[in-house]
Amino acid sequence: MLDGGFEAWNALSPAEQTERDVKMMDNIVTVLGREPYNALNPSDHQRIDLFVWGGCCMHKDLNSFKGGNNEMMLEWKKLGVTGPILLANKDNTALLQNLLDPAWPQDAVLTDDQLRAFEASTRGGVKTAALAGAIFNNKDDKKGQADRHVDFMTHALGLGAPHRRFPDTNNTRFGSHGDAAAELITYLPQYRQMMEVIQWSKQNPSLTNIEKNLRDTLNNVPTLTELAAMAIYKMVITHPYLRRVRGPGTESTNHLELGPLHHSVRDHIQKIMDNPDLLFGSDVRYQTATLDGLEWADSKAMKAVFELLPALPHVKAITLAFFRGALTTWIRFSAEFAPGGLIDTCTATEKQLAWMPSTNDDNEGALGAY
Known part of the structure; x- marks a missing residue:
């Protein structure tokens, strides 16, 4: 009750009056509803009180990939070896020209501007996938080399039909960075050749800064190592997982x-970490390597990865770091399935009453094929 009666009420602003009205109605509903609610039996209480939360499976995989990448990038320093080359934008490249020269002393002192440029620059497999997407499948049709990419790859591979467009990393499409890594590794010689074609087809033979960055990454062993790790994770975990949550027949x-699927994801990643020979041994088989035991989603990509492994001295450590980071993220993002939690203790009837789709596609829009 408001002290002061109508005069005090009329002195309130419209917003304050509305706030008090809402609070009063909430109290009335609570009081009127308490008695019939208390009269219900326990099973009805549980059904009415049931409120279940679940996270989109597409986002779970997306975040696991991000977690894997973060751990992978940190692993180079732990190994005490040089990681992927720095990929500076056009402005920062000018500031960091000396730093990007391998002959420049490693103990040289950076200026404040150089330090800011260095900290703003990125590197690695994910960045390389993004650069390639910006060049070969730019979201702006007037930019990049999208048509030339399709024409060149179709001719270079001797295909009877046009080669597929490059994975859509420029629009951050789900799973596109892993797909881009697999594409670049599978056709590495062709992409290296294409960068030369782009350079020498210009009236003044040259590459833009972004094109030069991509060319350099395709010839940089640490960057290729990260691309290989990304492709392996995509084939071993992501593709099998998405077949279960968004593939045909999962509508x-x-x-x-x-819950069992997410427990199996975590168990399988741990199994690979405990026994890396499942991926790096002398007799690697998809039956024991992939999450679901089914054939590689892209056998050409895995063949190319395995053929490249001897040239990548740190690929095992880097790949296991990716899996380790992904596992940590999977545990965090599948917490709703924890043993003894709400979903785990729901009855079959309650799970059906609280049915929800495995992905958030209806709210996200078209996500594209997995």
Whole structure:
């Protein structure tokens, strides 16, 4: 009750009056509803109180990939070896020209401007995938080399039909960076050749800064190592996982029934970390390497990865770091399926009553094929 009666009420602003009205109605509803609610039996209480939260499976995989990449990038320093080359933008390249020269002393002192440029620059497999997407499949049709990419790859590979467009990393499409890594590794000689074609087809033979960065990464062993790790994770975990949550026939899948799947993802990653020979041994088989035991989603990509492994001395450590970071993220982003948690203790009937799709596609828009 408001002290002061109508005069005090009329002295309140419209917003304050509305706030008090809402609070009063909430109290009335609570009081009127308490008695019939208390009269219900326990099973009805549980059904009415049931409120289940579940996270989109596409985002779970996306975040696991991000977690894997973060750990992978940190691993180079732990190994005490030089990581991927720095990929500076056009402005920062001018500031860091000396730093980018391998002959420049490593103990040289950076100026404040150089330090800011260095900290703003990125590197690695994910950045390389993004650069390639910006060049070969730019979201702006007037930029990049999208048509030339399709024509060149079709001719270089001797295909009877046009080669597929480059994975859509420029629009941050789900899974596109892993797909881009697989594409670049699979056709590495052709992409190296294409960068030369781009350079020498210009009236004044040269490469733009972004084109030069991509050319350099395709000839940089640490960057190729990260691309290989990304492709391996994509084939071993991501593709099999997405087949279960978004593949054909999963339209009626209830997210609340996917606890065993998420436990198996974590168990399989741990199994690979405990026994790296599943991926790097002398007899690697998809039956034991992939999450679901089914054939590689892209056998050409895995063949190219395995052929490249001897040239990548740190690929095992870098790949395991990726899996380690992904595992940590999977544990965090699948917490709703924890043993003894709400979903785990729901009955089959309750899970059906609280049915939810495995992905958030309806709210996200078209995500594209997995």
